[in-house]
Each structure stands twice: as structure tokens, then as C-alpha cells.
Amino acid sequence: MAKLSPEQSQFLKAQKISPASVFDASGLSQIERKRVMTALGVSFYYGGSPCAAGGHTLRTKAGHCIQCDTSKIAYQLRNSAQGHIYIAHSKSSGYIKVGYSKEHPQDRAAFLRNEKYGGIVDWDIRSIKFLEYDAGKKEFEIHAALEQFQKPVIYNKNGSLVECREIFQCDLNHALEAFKLATA
Numbered sequence: 001m002a003k004l005s006p007e008q009s010q011f012l013k014a015q016k017i018s019p020a021s022v023f024d025a026s027g028l029s030q031i032e033r034k035r036v037m038t039a040l041g042v043s044f045y046y047g048g049s050p051c052a053a054g055g056h057t058l059r060t061k062a063g064h065c066i067q068c069d070t071s072k073i074a075y076q077l078r079n080s081a082q083g084h085i086y087i088a089h090s091k092s093s094g095y096i097k098v099g100y101s102k103e104h105p106q107d108r109a110a111f112l113r114n115e116k117y118g119g120i121v122d123w124d125i126r127s128i129k130f131l132e133y134d135a136g137k138k139e140f141e142i143h144a145a146l147e148q149f150q151k152p153v154i155y156n157k158n159g160s161l162v163e164c165r166e167i168f169q170c171d172l173n174h175a176l177e178a179f180k181l182a183t184a
């Protein structure tokens with residue numbers, strides 16, 4: 001499992017990327033990383049090999065260092081302009097996940113359950129909205145609105161410890177309200 005350094009957290013803040021929007025890819029092969037990131041609809045990761053130029057570890061899904069070249073951030077977000085954002089909820093834990101998906105996320109709940117995302121097996125999709133523009137940005141907005149409830153969950157995935165940063169612990173109605181506000 002990798003931890004974000006204070007410098008990395010500061011960098012994300014300056015770039016208006018919620019810490020909930022970056023994926024901990026430590027211990028994953030490139031193929032596995034791409035598979036999981038695509039399914040989770042996340043754009044940025046850390047925990048991989050450091051870049052040659054600066055030793056940074058925050059990268060786009062395609063592997064570009066966003067600390068060396070911040071224009072990759074806007075590029076990546078344009079790439080996720082159209083799509084669905086959704087709220088998944090686990091009754092047993094009270095956890096909430098806010099996610100983005102290019103395809104319709106109806107099978108996303110099954111994916112999360114099969115992955116045991118965050119060590120949880122009862123994920124259920126509670127709200128979905130298709131957005132023609134700014135879907136990735138709206139997802140960031142909801143992450144930012146719920147930031148105080150962010151609950152980093154560490155779980156064992158195929159033998160390696162992974163940190164889920166996209167999980168929030170708050171009242172479902174509160175999350176649904178933030179979702180409605182951002183997507184109205």
C-alpha cells in the first residue's frame with residue numbers, strides 16, 4: 001500500500017483534484033491496474049513506479065506523470081467529459097462510493113461486489129445520472145463536497161493491501177443531496 005506524501009496532497013489540492021479521486025495502484029500489474037481503473041472510472045493513480053524525470057508517482061491512467069506535465073490533467077478530464085456518475089451504497093457498513101463510468105453503470109454494483117471493493121460485498125447503486133458534459137468534473141465536485149466524510153478503507157486484494165480512497169462514510173441522504181446539487 002502506498003501513502004500520498006504531504007507534497008502530493010498539496011499538489012492535488014492546488015490542481016483541484018480531490019484526494020478521493022486518486023487510485024492506489026500499488027502491487028498491481030499494468031494490466032490489472034488498467035482493468036480496475038477502467039471499471040472504477042478513475043483517472044489518476046499513484047503507488048506505481050516513479051517517473052524518470054522527477055521521481056513523482058502521480059500519473060494518469062495512461063501512465064503520464066501529472067506532476068511533470070499538469071496539462072495531462074485537463075486532457076484526462078476532457079476524456080471523461082461524457083458519462084454516468086453514480087452513488088453506490090453498502091447497507092452493512094454505511095459506506096458510500098461516488099463514481100464515474102463511461103458506460104451505463106448497471107453492472108457496476110456487481111463489479112464492486114465481485115471485487116469486494118473496500119472489503120464490502122453488498123454494494124448497491126442508489127443513484128445514476130448521465131451527463132453530456134463535465135461528468136468527470138462533477139464527480140470531483142461531489143468528492144470535494146463530501147471530503148470531510150472521506151473514509152480511507154484498507155483491504156486485502158489478492159494478497160496486497162490496497163487503500164480505497166473513494167469511500168465516504170456519511171448519511172445516504174446527505175450524499176444523495178450533494179449528488180443532486182452537483183448534477184442539477
Ligand SMILES: [Zn+2]
Binds near residue numbers: 051055
Ligand atoms: Zn514526474
